[in-house]
Amino acid sequence: ETVMTQSPATLSVSPGERATLSCRASQSVGSNLAWYQQKPGQAPRLLIYGASTRATGIPDRFSGSGSGTEFTLTISSLQSEDFALYYCQQYKNWYTFGQGTNLEIK
Amino acid sequence: QVQLVQSGAEVKNPGASVKISCKASGYTFSNYYMHWVRQAPGQGLEWLGIINPSGDKRSYAQNLQGRVTVTRDTSTSTLYMELSSLTSEDTAVYYCAREIATGSGSYAYWGQGTLVTVSS
Numbered sequence: 001e002t003v004m005t006q007s008p009a010t011l012s013v014s015p016g017e018r019a020t021l022s023c024r025a026s027q028s029v030g031s032n033l034a035w036y037q038q039k040p041g042q043a044p045r046l047l048i049y050g051a052s053t054r055a056t057g058i059p060d061r062f063s064g065s066g067s068g069t070e071f072t073l074t075i076s077s078l079q080s081e082d083f084a085l086y087y088c089q090q091y092k093n094w095y096t097f098g099q100g101t102n103l104e105i106k
Numbered sequence: 107q108v109q110l111v112q113s114g115a116e117v118k119n120p121g122a123s124v125k126i127s128c129k130a131s132g133y134t135f136s137n138y139y140m141h142w143v144r145q146a147p148g149q150g151l152e153w154l155g156i157i158n159p160s161g162d163k164r165s166y167a168q169n170l171q172g173r174v175t176v177t178r179d180t181s182t183s184t185l186y187m188e189l190s191s192l193t194s195e196d197t198a199v200y201y202c203a204r205e206i207a208t209g210s211g212s213y214a215y216w217g218q219g220t221l222v223t224v225s226s
Contacts, residue, residue, distance in 0.1 A: 001168075034136035034212035035149075044151065045200055055206065055214060087151055091211025094165070095141070095153035 002027050002090050006098035011013040015106075017080050021072040021101045023088035032092035034062055035073045038085045038100075047086075048073065108132040112200050117223045118192050121140070122193035126220045128185040135183035139205050141213065142187045143177060145197040154187065154200075159208065182195030192224045 003026040013019045018100050023033070031051040036044035046055040048064035051071060061076040075082055088098040113127040128140075142154040155166040155176045167173050175188045185202050201221040206214035 030210060043219055046212060046214045049206055049212035086214065095211065097151040099150045
């Protein structure tokens with residue numbers, strides 16, 4: 001099984017600042033990596049797929065990078081609505097998710 | 107627009123089975139792989155299984171092999187997930203999800219979730 005490890009578990013950032021979230025795979029997943037945002041009581045929302053392609057309707061302040069085993073989600077200027085849980089998911093070797101990063105207001 | 111509408115919350119006794127439905131609309135149901143994902147209270151996301159567009163091929167998470175069955179009915183555009191021999195560890199919100207494109211593996215569309223509570 002490909003284990004996905006996200007860091008940090010919690011990230012405290014002020015509105016308007018940049019947030020950088022990391023995701024590491026236990027083996028190469030190529031570019032088969034997605035990022036999701038989840039708010040309380042809601043289903044996850046796809047942000048990024050193919051490691052760097054924004055899904056439809058996702059603001060350009062969200063960007064994804066990386067390949068192989070190291071990936072990053074960057075939110076360039078945090079808005080109030082961006083404070084949420086973020087999950088990475090690999091879909092190269094079946095499907096596994098990271099444990100999540102809680103992005104909270106500093 | 108694409109919609110996935112799931113059946114309502116369930117409360118089950120340990121050892122029982124549960125069957126959840128997910129009705130799709132707004133696209134050609136038979137063109138896409140479908141998945142089930144669950145989320146235990148306060149926990150992360152866990153992939154459960156996948157079914158191909160024609161419904162004749164399925165794969166499941168190894169830890170659920172033998173307990174989970176995913177099916178689909180193209181005539182009603184409905185996806186199903188049945189989980190048997192329930193324990194308290196199966197208490198979770200269960201989501202159906204559609205890939206962004208056939209074979210892509212990332213989920214652009216999700217159902218609203220179905221809470222399954224296993225308790226005596």
